[in-house]
Amino acid sequence: MSTYNQLRKIIPPDQALANKGLQAGLEQVKNIRDTTLPGLAAAVEGLESNVGLDGINALTQPLPANVITFFTSTFATGTGPDGLLLLTDVIGSITGTNITEPLNNTTAILNAMTSEGDFTALTNVSTGVYTVMETTAAGTYTAEDPMTPGDWYTTIPGGLPGAGTYGPNGNASASIQNAFDNGLSPAMISVVGTIVSANPAQVANTTANFNTICLQIQTEQINLNLAGIDFADLAANTIPWNLVYNLATDGLDVVEGGSAYVLQSVANLATQGGQAIVSTMREARNQVRLNSVGLQTDIIVSDQYPEPEADLGTTQYTITQAVAQKII
Numbered sequence: 001m002s003t004y005n006q007l008r009k010i011i012p013p014d015q016a017l018a019n020k021g022l023q024a025g026l027e028q029v030k031n032i033r034d035t036t037l038p039g040l041a042a043a044v045e046g047l048e049s050n051v052g053l054d055g056i057n058a059l060t061q062p063l064p065a066n067v068i069t070f071f072t073s074t075f076a077t078g079t080g081p082d083g084l085l086l087l088t089d090v091i092g093s094i095t096g097t098n099i100t101e102p103l104n105n106t107t108a109i110l111n112a113m114t115s116e117g118d119f120t121a122l123t124n125v126s127t128g129v130y131t132v133m134e135t136t137a138a139g140t141y142t143a144e145d146p147m148t149p150g151d152w153y154t155t156i157p158g159g160l161p162g163a164g165t166y167g168p169n170g171n172a173s174a175s176i177q178n179a180f181d182n183g184l185s186p187a188m189i190s191v192v193g194t195i196v197s198a199n200p201a202q203v204a205n206t207t208a209n210f211n212t213i214c215l216q217i218q219t220e221q222i223n224l225n226l227a228g229i230d231f232a233d234l235a236a237n238t239i240p241w242n243l244v245y246n247l248a249t250d251g252l253d254v255v256e257g258g259s260a261y262v263l264q265s266v267a268n269l270a271t272q273g274g275q276a277i278v279s280t281m282r283e284a285r286n287q288v289r290l291n292s293v294g295l296q297t298d299i300i301v302s303d304q305y306p307e308p309e310a311d312l313g314t315t316q317y318t319i320t321q322a323v324a325q326k327i328i
Contacts, residue, residue, distance in 0.1 A: 075226060079219075079257070086257030090223045095265035097257065098216035102209035109202050118199060121161075121191045129161045129188045136162075136179055142172045154179040161187035251281025252288065 008016035078085035151168035162183030169175040250259035268274035
C-alpha cells in the first residue's frame with residue numbers, strides 16, 4: 001500500500017495527495033534522505049538565484065553556440081563521442097591509427113592493379129615511361145654533335161614515350177633536362193591520366209586512404225600545438241618513471257583510442273619489458289573486477305631487505321677494559 005493511501009485515511013485526501021507530491025518531488029534530489037526537513041528548509045531559504053544576470057537567464061540551451069565555438073577553436077577536440085579528445089588524436093600515428101589500415105589497403109589495390117597490367121605503360125622494361133626516363137637520365141640517348149662541338153642533343157628513339165630530338169643545348173645535362181621538360185614529363189602525365197580515367201574506383205579508394213592518413217597527421221599536429229607539446233624540448237635520456245608508476249591507472253582507460261590501447265599498441269611483446277607493460281595493465285583491471293564483488297586484492301610487498309653492516313671497528317670496552325676504567 002502506498003504512503004498516499006495510508007495518509008488519506010488520517011487527513012483529507014487533497015492534503016494527502018499534496019504531501020505525496022511533495023515527497024515524490026523531494027526524492028528527485030540526490031541524497032535527500034541524508035538531511036532533515038528543518039535542515040533542508042534552512043538551506044533552501046538561503047539559496048541564491050540568477051537575479052540580475054539577464055544573459056544567463058536568457059539562455060535556451062545548456063551550452064550556447066558561441067561558447068562551443070570558443071572552446072572548439074581554442075582547445076583540442078577529438079574523434080571520440082561528442083568530440084572527446086582521445087590519446088590517439090594526439091599521438092595515434094605511432095600506434096598505426098588511421099595509418100596502417102589505409103596503407104595496407106592502398107598496397108593491396110596497387111598490387112592488384114599491377115597484376116592486372118594497369119601500370120604496364122609506366123613500368124614496361126622496354127617501353128614504359130619510367131624505364132625510358134631512367135635510360136634518358138643515364139645519358140644513353142645524349143651525345144655531342146660532332147659537326148658542331150658544344151651542341152648537345154638528346155634523341156629518344158621513335159616508338160618510345162617522348163620520342164624526338166631535344167637540343168641543341170650547351171651541355172649533356174641541359175639536353176637531358178630539355179627532354180624531360182618537353183617530352184618525358186608530358187608523356188608521363190598523359191599515361192597517368194589514362195590510368196586514372198580507366199580505374200576510377202581504385203583511384204577514389206587510394207585517394208580516400210591518403211586523405212585519411214593526412215588528416216590523422218594534421219589533427220595530431222594541431223592538437224600537439226594546442227596542448228603546448230614540443231618534442232624538441234624533451235630532455236634526452238630521461239627515464240619515464242611516471243609512466244611506470246601510472247601503468248595500473250592507464251590500464252583502466254580501456255576506451256577505444258585511450259591510454260591502454262596506445263600503450264598496448266606500442267609495447268614490444270617480443271621482449272619481457274613489453275609483456276610486463278601489458279601484464280601490469282591486465283592485473284589492474286583484474287583487481288577492479290575482484291574488488292567489485294568484495295574481494296580485496298591488495299598485496300603489500302615490502303621493498304626492505306637486510307643489508308650487511310659495515311665493519312666500523314671495535315666500539316665497546318671489554319669487561320677487563322671497563323673494569324680498568326673505574327675511578328674510585
